Amino acid sequence: MSFVKTGGSVVSPVGGIQARQASVDKIKLTGHIGGMARASMKQQIIDAGLAELHARGYAACSVEDITKAAGVPKGSFYNHFASKEEFAVDVVRRYFEVSGWPTSFETTSAIGRLRAGFEALYAGAQERSFSRGCMWGNLANEVADHSNAIRGQLAEGLDAWSAIVTELVAQAQRNGEISSAGDPAQLGRFIVNAWEGALTRSRVVRNGQPMDDFFRMVFDLLLAGDATG
Amino acid sequence: MSFVKTGGSVVSPVGGIQARQASVDKIKLTGHIGGMARASMKQQIIDAGLAELHARGYAACSVEDITKAAGVPKGSFYNHFASKEEFAVDVVRRYFEVSGWPTSFETTSAIGRLRAGFEALYAGAQERSFSRGCMWGNLANEVADHSNAIRGQLAEGLDAWSAIVTELVAQAQRNGEISSAGDPAQLGRFIVNAWEGALTRSRVVRNGQPMDDFFRMVFDLLLAGDATG
DNA sequence: AATGACAAGATGACCAGTCATATTGAGGGT
DNA sequence: ACCCTCAATATGACTGGTCATCTTGTCATT
Numbered sequence: 396m397s398f399v400k401t402g403g404s405v406v407s408p409v410g411g412i413q414a415r416q417a418s419v420d421k422i423k424l425t426g427h428i429g430g431m432a433r434a435s436m437k438q439q440i441i442d443a444g445l446a447e448l449h450a451r452g453y454a455a456c457s458v459e460d461i462t463k464a465a466g467v468p469k470g471s472f473y474n475h476f477a478s479k480e481e482f483a484v485d486v487v488r489r490y491f492e493v494s495g496w497p498t499s500f501e502t503t504s505a506i507g508r509l510r511a512g513f514e515a516l517y518a519g520a521q522e523r524s525f526s527r528g529c530m531w532g533n534l535a536n537e538v539a540d541h542s543n544a545i546r547g548q549l550a551e552g553l554d555a556w557s558a559i560v561t562e563l564v565a566q567a568q569r570n571g572e573i574s575s576a577g578d579p580a581q582l583g584r585f586i587v588n589a590w591e592g593a594l595t596r597s598r599v600v601r602n603g604q605p606m607d608d609f610f611r612m613v614f615d616l617l618l619a620g621d622a623t624g
Numbered sequence: 625m626s627f628v629k630t631g632g633s634v635v636s637p638v639g640g641i642q643a644r645q646a647s648v649d650k651i652k653l654t655g656h657i658g659g660m661a662r663a664s665m666k667q668q669i670i671d672a673g674l675a676e677l678h679a680r681g682y683a684a685c686s687v688e689d690i691t692k693a694a695g696v697p698k699g700s701f702y703n704h705f706a707s708k709e710e711f712a713v714d715v716v717r718r719y720f721e722v723s724g725w726p727t728s729f730e731t732t733s734a735i736g737r738l739r740a741g742f743e744a745l746y747a748g749a750q751e752r753s754f755s756r757g758c759m760w761g762n763l764a765n766e767v768a769d770h771s772n773a774i775r776g777q778l779a780e781g782l783d784a785w786s787a788i789v790t791e792l793v794a795q796a797q798r799n800g801e802i803s804s805a806g807d808p809a810q811l812g813r814f815i816v817n818a819w820e821g822a823l824t825r826s827r828v829v830r831n832g833q834p835m836d837d838f839f840r841m842v843f844d845l846l847l848a849g850d851a852t853g
Numbered sequence: 854a855a856t857g858a859c860a861a862g863a864t865g866a867c868c869a870g871t872c873a874t875a876t877t878g879a880g881g882g883t
Numbered sequence: 884a885c886c887c888t889c890a891a892t893a894t895g896a897c898t899g900g901t902c903a904t905c906t907t908g909t910c911a912t913t
Contacts (some may be wrong), residue, residue: 452766454683457902470860472904479903526769532824536765537681539827540755549828577845584825585837589814592821595761596813598768599778608814616806617846686868699871699894708869856913863906869899876893883886 437475440465445486449530453483453537483538484548490530491552496559505566506573510614512563513590517606520594525601529594557583567618574620586613666704669694674715678759682712682766712767713777719759720781725788734795735802739843741792742819746835749823754830758823786812796847803849815842 443465447456458479462469476482496512520527527533531549539546561583567573575582589609596605672694676685687708691698705711725741749756756762760778768775790812796802804811818838825834 452769454766455770458904459902468860470862470905471858472860474859528765528768531828532761532821533765535824535828536757536762537683539757540681541684546828546830553825553828575845577841581837581840584834585818585822585841588821588825588834588837589818590821591824592761592817592819593814595764595820595824596782596817599760599764599775599782601775605813605817608810608817611810612806612814612846616804617841620849687870688868697894699896700892702870703893854913857911859908859910861906861908864904866903867901869901871896871898872894873896874894877891879888879890881886881888883884 436465436467436471440467440472440475440482441485441489444482445489448483448486449527449533452533480542480544483534483542484544487531487534487545487548487552491555494556496563504572505563505570506614506618509560509563509567510610513606513610516590517603517610520597520606521603525594525597525603527594528598529591532591532595553587557587559583560586564618573618575618577617582618589613665694665696665700669696669701669704669711670714670718673711674718677712677715678756678762681762709771709773712763712771713773716760716763716774716777716781720784723785725792733801734792734799735843735847738789738792738796739839742835742839745819746832746839749826749835750832754823754826754832756823757827758820761820761824782816786816788812789815793847802847804847806846811847818842 440461444456444461447461447464450456451460458472459469461482462472472482476485496508531553534545535549539549557580561579564573564575564582564586565579568576568579589612593605593609597603669690673685673690676690676693679685680689687701688698690711691701701711705714725737760782763774764778768778786809790808793802793804793811793815794808797805797808818841822834822838826832
């Protein structure tokens with residue numbers, strides 16, 4: 396699994412997905428598709444479903460909601476997915492695929508890039524009035540006990556995401572940008588988890604205070620070791 | 625809202641609830657209740673429902689599941705609660721009421737008590753093979769966007785819980801037990817959020833690593849300011 | 854004609870909430 | 884003390900809606 400580098404926001408990955416990309420290897424060419432090949436329907440469903448799943452949650456998001464959002468007939472759903480669960484596994488995979496870390500920032504410092512990435516996530520959450528929470532946290536809490544397939548996919552994606560944060564932390568340490576000498580892998584995991592917790596809290600309080608707390612605690616105190624308070 | 629001091633675990637509050645307590649002011653006395661007054665049916669439903677909600681989540685836990693767990697007839701549910709939503713509000717209130725911070729520990733240091741409290745939570749999660757996650761996080765993620773009533777109750781309870789952590793952090797600072805001079809209120813909120821994030825991750829990975837990360841990052845690095853890594 | 858893809862609507866399970874009926878004790882009359 | 888009436892409460896079967904999944908008819912291609 397690799398992270399696709401995009402300039403977009405992780406919280407709002409769909410924006411970049413609307414871009415048409417022909418996946419010829421995925422197209423089921425049949426006689427009733429005339430003219431130029433179009434985007435794969437399966438991919439269309441996944442991408443539209445990603446937004447819907449994130450907005451509504453698993454149980455509250457019906458197959459009809461998904462297909463309607465994708466602009467495809469409801470009956471086609473099961474031509475592409477054996478079940479709603481299998482669909483969600485594909486969505487999770489897709490979520491982590493399209494999630495990326497912003498690279499087009501002015502700063503070249505590792506810590507600056509780490510911070511900018513979370514700030515982009517923050518901006519995305521703010522756009523949605525803090526109503527979405529964190530995709531992985533949402534699914535984990537709602538489905539992890541009921542679907543090993545989804546849980547497995549979440550675990551995979553989280554490991555990869557944590558690895559990105561870990562690498563940035565390690566770089567920041569090597570570059571002397573932060574004073575924390577904590578284990579980078581542990582920091583990476585903790586930071587991703589704490590971010591989920593902040594997003595979840597923000598759903599309750601409907602403001603950005605939890606993220607402000609996160610930035611202050613993680614970047615100023617934990618990583619920079621600012622003990623002045 | 626006040627926290628009831630118990631020696632129990634927050635993750636498993638139900639254990640203490642099975643104790644019979646007559647709530648005479650809650651009893652709907654009708655002619656067909658003979659003999660000695662018994663525990664309120666409403667309270668019974670709330671307490672049993674708390675465990676069920678935590679185990680299954682909101683949507684996956686039906687009213688029938690709840691009443692069955694409470695050992696009461698399904699039709700009685702609506703004598704006590706106008707709706708499933710209202711029931712959940714009462715459950716959340718109850719959850720925070722019965723949640724407490726362990727007081728019966730050997731250490732008298734504030735930081736020791738804070739740590740012991742989270743360790744008790746950890747033990748509870750471990751008992752359940754990390755399958756339950758965090759009650760407030762679960763509900764927030766599943767329901768916060770759909771029910772303002774539940775969300776409001778969650779906000780209230782979280783504020784109170786954060787206040788407890790805040791107070792312990794402040795005491796630890798005053799006592800010179802920790803080197804962090806961070807804002808106690810901010811630390812209190814962040815720590816509660818980070819804990820939720822850790823529990824959520826533990827649901828995915830099905831082990832205690834996220835909590836270990838939490839303890840290391842929060843107690844050793846963030847609060848104690850141990851920069852040696 | 855045979856085959857495979859597509860998809861609208863049928864199917865059966867689930868479930869929040871309703872309600873007709875049952876139950877019961879209080880109060881009053883004898 | 885006993886009986887009857889009535890009102891309040893209890894409750895299990897039912898209702899109507901939702902929804903994941905499947906069926907089956909249509910269509911296009913070979």
